[in-house]
Amino acid sequence: QVQLVESGGGSVQAGGSLRLSCAASGATYSMQCMGWFRQAPGMEREGVAAITNDGSTNYADSVKGRFSISRDNAKNTLYLQMNSLKPEDTALYYCAAHRLGRKFCSGGYSAFFVYWGQGTQVTVSS
Secondary structure (H helix, E strand, O other): EEEEEEEEEEEOOOOOOOOEEEEEEEEOOOOOOOEEEOOOOOOOOEEEEEEEOOOOEEEEOOOOOEEEEEEOOOOOOOEEEOOOOHHHHOEEEEEEEOOOOHHHHHHHHHHOOOOOOOOOEEEEEO
């Protein structure tokens, strides 16, 4: 079994930055894809960014140029650096992972992500 625990959320003013972390434990071998998702109240869950185990990344258009996803495989930790935050970035952010291959390593393939954390809240005020 795999456990994912997010941290780093908080409240920030528009234009500010936050760095989210996701610590993975348990059977983390061959975790080919890890990603960040978010869900705002009353909205559907949205894929934010994803990264393969060899570092290939992809992003939602809404965060390109502002967010950066990275992972430290030695530490089993996933990161999301969020800069130039906007009020519309306010959401509960989830870390997720799967072993189903790099082909499905994208926020658009949320159904393939079988391991999920509990989420960390990000609130951006104007």
